[in-house]
Each structure stands twice: as C-alpha cells, then as structure tokens.
Amino acid sequence: MSIISFGEYIVGKKYKVLDERRMRASAGIMFLLGLMTSINGFILHRYIVIPYFASFLVFNFLIGIFVNPKFSPTILIANVFVSKQTPLPIGAVQKKFAWSLGLVLSIVIFTLSLFLINDSAYFQSVCILCITCLILLYFETAFGICIGCKFYDLALALKLLKKPAEKPNCIGDVCDTEEEL
Numbered sequence: 001m002s003i004i005s006f007g008e009y010i011v012g013k014k015y016k017v018l019d020e021r022r023m024r025a026s027a028g029i030m031f032l033l034g035l036m037t038s039i040n041g042f043i044l045h046r047y048i049v050i051p052y053f054a055s056f057l058v059f060n061f062l063i064g065i066f067v068n069p070k071f072s073p074t075i076l077i078a079n080v081f082v083s084k085q086t087p088l089p090i091g092a093v094q095k096k097f098a099w100s101l102g103l104v105l106s107i108v109i110f111t112l113s114l115f116l117i118n119d120s121a122y123f124q125s126v127c128i129l130c131i132t133c134l135i136l137l138y139f140e141t142a143f144g145i146c147i148g149c150k151f152y153d154l155a156l157a158l159k160l161l162k163k164p165a166e167k168p169n170c171i172g173d174v175c176d177t178e179e180e181l
Helices: 020-043 049-066 073-082 092-116 120-143 147-157
Strands: 017-019 089-091
Touching (some): 020 089, 049 092, 089 092, 092 147
Antiparallel strands (some): 017 089
16 A cells, blocks of 8 residues: 555455545534634634635645645544544545645635735635635535535546546445446
C-alpha cells in the first residue's frame, strides 16, 4: 500500500476506493467549522476568522489530494468517530475530482477573504462563495449526495475528462456500474 495515493485497491474492486463513512464524517467536520466561521464572519462581522478557516481547508485538501486523504486533518478526526463502523467503499476518482473543486473553491475564498479584512466591498462575493461551500458540504453530510461527484459525471458526459477503464461505484449505487463477478 502506497503512502502517496488517493484511495486504495481492495479485494473485489478493480479501481481505487475510499471509505464513504470517513468522507461524509470529514464533510460534516468541515461543515461544522464552516458554519461557525460563517456566523463569526457574516453575522458578527469578525472577518479575520475567514482566512484562517479557508487556509485550513486549503491545507486539508492539499494533503488529501497530493499525499493521501487518510492523512488530511478532517479525515484523521473523522476516523475517531467512524472507526468502529464497517467501511463503505466508494470510487475514489470522483471524490478526488470533488476534493479538487473544494481546493479551488477554498483557495478563492482564502484569497478574497484576505482583501475582505480591509475592504468590505468583498463581503458579498466571499459570502456567496462560503454559502456555496456550506451547501456542498451539507448535501454530502446530510443526504450523502456528493455534488462534486455529479460534476465529475457531467464532465465525463461532456467528454471533458477521459472515461476510466472501469467505472467506479457511486454512493447508494445511483450511477450505472457493471455487475462485478
């Protein structure tokens, strides 16, 4: 098993997988931290907390995408909560795409929030991006719907990305997969 890898191979799957329970718990942790940050930033007007949270997300996504998701801080914390549960394997390729979208979103939020500290003209754009981020995390956490994974499927349908040799499973088996023997 490689230390630097997004997902791992398991018996019975021809593609890399992640534990969906850990991924959802990780999204829940990010959602909770994001909600607390949004309350501080947008209701109490303490904008200084936004770049700290956004930089944490950037760090979390960078480790998850370029090293291994199991070493990202939110996954490490999520392990504490779901360690006794049976793993639920989910295809890693679409989660990597979703985490890449999260990385881009958090970099933009971080950059704009640095300007927001000194200029409230950036309030609306930062607020919209943060709400978007919270909505994406909420759907993942509450409903198990990975909207970033849906964008991955859309990118495949539009032929923006190369189709994988073996299409990985989706959470709840909502996408078409061939039966494995």
